[in-house]
Amino acid sequence: MTISINVNTVERSFDIQPGEVxxxxxxxxxxxxxxxxxxxxxxGACTVLLDGRPVASCLILVAKADGxxxxxxxxxxxxxxxxxLQEAFVKNGAVQCGYCVPGAITSAKAxxxxxxxxxxxxxxxxxxxxxxxxxxxxxxxxxxxxxxxxLRKGDKK
Ligand code: FES
Ligand code: FES
Numbered sequence: 001m002t003i004s005i006n007v008n009t010v011e012r013s014f015d016i017q018p019g020e021v022x023x024x025x026x027x028x029x030x031x032x033x034x035x036x037x038x039x040x041x042x043x044g045a046c047t048v049l050l051d052g053r054p055v056a057s058c059l060i061l062v063a064k065a066d067g068x069x070x071x072x073x074x075x076x077x078x079x080x081x082x083x084x085l086q087e088a089f090v091k092n093g094a095v096q097c098g099y100c101v102p103g104a105i106t107s108a109k110a111x112x113x114x115x116x117x118x119x120x121x122x123x124x125x126x127x128x129x130x131x132x133x134x135x136x137x138x139x140x141x142x143x144x145x146x147x148x149x150x151l152r153k154g155d156k157k
Contacts, residue, residue, distance in 0.1 A: 001015070001016055001017075001018075001063070002014065002015050002016075003016055003062065003063060003065070003066035003067075004066060004067060005062075005065050005066065005067075005068060005069070005070055006068070006069040006070065007026070007031065007069075007070050007071075007072070007075070008070075008071060008072060008074060008075030009069075009075065012029070014029060014062070016062050016063065018063075019061070020061070020062050020063075021057065021058055021059065021060060021061060021062060022048070022050075022055075022057040022058075022060040022061070022062045022064075022065050022070070023036050023039070023046045023057035023058040023060075024036075024058075024062075025062045026048070026057060026070070026072065031072050031074070033072050033073050033074045033102050034046055034048055034057060034072050034073075034102060035099055035100075035102055035103065036058060037099070038058070039058045040058070040059075041056045041058060041059045042129075042131070043100075043103075043129075043130075043131045044056065044100065044103045044104070044107065044127075044129040044130035044131055045099060045100055045102070045103045045130075045131075046058045046103060047102070047103035047104075047106045047107055047129070047130065048070050048071060048072050048106060049069075049070065049071035049075075049106060049109070049110060050065060050068055050069070050070055051068050051069050052069075052071075052110065052113065053110060054106055054107045054110040056129070057070075071106070072102070072106070073086075073101075073102035073103075073105050073106050076105060076106065076109050083105075083109070084147045084150050084151055085105050085108050085109060085112070085143070085144070085147040086105060087147075088143040088144070088146040088147035088150070089101060089104075089105060089140070089143045091143070091146065092139050092140075092142045092143040092146055093135070093139045094135055094139040094140040094142070094143040095135075096134035096135055097133070097134050099133075100130055100131060100132040100133070100134075103130050104127055104130040104132065104140055107126055107127045107129070107130050108123070108126065108127060108140075108143075108144045108147070110126070111123065111126035111127075111144070112144070112147065112148055112151060116148060116151060116152055117148060117152060118144070118145075118148060120141055120145065123141050123144045123145065124137070124141060127140065127141075127144075
């Protein structure tokens with residue numbers, strides 16, 4: 001079966017097998033910035049935006065994404081044009097091994113799109129499905145607060 005998904009603003013067609021999940025198809029097709037770990041919806045490493053909402057791509061049958069838009073962390077920003085969240089994660093020491101970071105930034109992006117001035121508690125709640133074994137979470141919360149403040153000032157987009 002062939003399906004179409006808009007990935008990072010590019011229309012793509014994918015040949016899929018019954019039962020395949022979005023995470024596995026994205027990685028097979030080269031979107032290696034989307035990480036997999038638990039494959040059971042627990043760790044948040046595989047978070048992408050599906051029509052702007054954060055989802056665990058390991059839990060989404062890829063057929064359900066047919067005709068929809070997926071944004072990976074590379075669609076949020078890349079090395080040449082990093083998003084303010086990505087810069088803030090680096091600046092605030094929120095990247096150590098880095099494995100959780102694509103998912104964490106994706107969840108944070110969804111939060112800031114809806115709520116440009118979140119409290120620390122709202123940030124922790126929005127990112128409570130994104131496990132991080134390295135940072136102790138403090139730096140990631142600081143990074144999101146920092147990015148939100150910069151976005152509100154209009155310094156960055
Ligand atoms: S790999 Fe999807 S939530 Fe862990
Ligand atoms: S930076 Fe290593 S798991 Fe988060």
